Amino acid sequence: MAWDGTYWVKLRRQLTDEEKTRQLRVDRSASTRVKTDYSAFAMNDAWLELTNNAYVQRGILxxxxxxxxxxxxxxxxxxxxxxxxxxxxxxxxxxxxxxxxxxxxxxxxxxxxxxxxxxxxQENFTWTRIPIRFNHRTRMVHAFRGAGAKGVISVPWDKAFFFIEKRPKDPISRGTPYGLRCHVLDDQGRVSQSFTVGRRVYTIDDETTENGRSIVHELNDQFEFIRRYMEGGPSAVPAPDLVPIEVSLSNSCKLAFRNDKALLAEGNVVATALVWVLKPFLMLIALLHYIGMRTSREPVWPADIDASPVSMARA
Incomplete structure (x- = not known):
């Protein structure tokens, strides 16, 4: 077992049937829509940098x-x-x-x-963020931290195993979290390393319902954005709404309360009530998110990964 910043992940094992069923193939379109769902730190003509699942929920631990x-x-x-x-x-x-x-x-x-x-x-006196970098020039994926590695995880895009991960229900919101995860497989097809990508989604409705299915499908939209970028570069995708990397309480609040809009959009009475009941709790989480960011340091990529000259979309 190894900790990846969000959950304990079992390594040195074969893929499960559920993981195989939920696989998103890098050579096949996953959705007709593309979006990052507010999970992109930066994009340029060489690489796309995204958050991991833990970035938004920072403060809960x-x-x-x-x-x-x-x-x-x-x-x-x-x-x-x-x-x-x-x-x-x-x-x-x-x-x-x-x-x-x-x-x-x-x-x-x-x-x-x-x-x-x-x-x-895990959330204080560590890194301000755990970025995932997709380099469409080298066709490599780099995860700054993940399960099974103390440093950077690197895997060829064509060999990365992406799938939609379903986690147990959140005991506070009673919503079921789903996230985009990437396994790194060894020559025997066993999981050697693992990391999450992008923004997790939550739904109170089961994914077999139309509403629940549409919310979970947002992860397909996130993956399709990545896939098109890796195949065609920045010209193949719309300019994303970038997540601010500046440390401030205002930015932490934006992250903490953004899920409220998604829950309210479900039109579910229970979800709407929970949004208002949990607002004080989320305000506290935003404050803890800010404190964790303030006490931590910026991640620095190794020179060989960060060496390519690029035209930055963000300074």
Missing amino acids: TYGFLMLLPVSIMFVCGAIWAMRNPPPNTHGAELTFAMAFMVCFMLFGCCMVLVCLWGLH
Whole structure:
């Protein structure tokens, strides 16, 4: 198992039947429409740079682990206090058993503290973004970070395995998330590395319904934008609405509240109610997104990937 910034991904295995069924082929049109769905950082005459799925949801891990950290510290402090103040009239085997239990309780609390610190580090004091670069000149795909690699993942466009990934329901919004994922396969067809691409979509409706299916199909539109760019360059696709890379609270709010429009467009009463109920929570997530960005540093591509002279669409 390896962490890719969004989920734990099982590596060194064969593709599942579901992954094969949901595959989006690089040599076949996936949609009649093309759009990036606000997931492009930059585009020029050599490469297209997109977000990964984790960029928009940044702040959620921080929120969860900030809530858990004080509880974990209380476990540790409580266990230490209990060991320093054993119950009166307790001796022998009974006291030994009680102390052993408190030691286990303290170790459990310490492990929880370490997990919380690990989770907070995933979004703070790290990289401001995890870009995915598609170079149509070299026909290569480069992921700055992903599962199975400490540095850059590189895979030829024609050998990349893209598919629509379905994840478990979000416990907060009750929507089902879908995302575009790329597996890197070895010579035996096993998954050796993996990373996400673009912007995830959410739907409360099942994908077998017309409304749910249309929302999930937006991932086909995102993939088709990438595919056409890789085949024909920037002239083959419309100019995308670029995601601002400048660190500001305003930009973090734009990302946090953009999903609201999609949920409201479903016309679902439950979805509409959730949008308004969750607004304070999303405001907090936007603030945590901004703090995470402010404490992190800009990613720097290796010289061999960033060497080609280009005409930039964005300065």
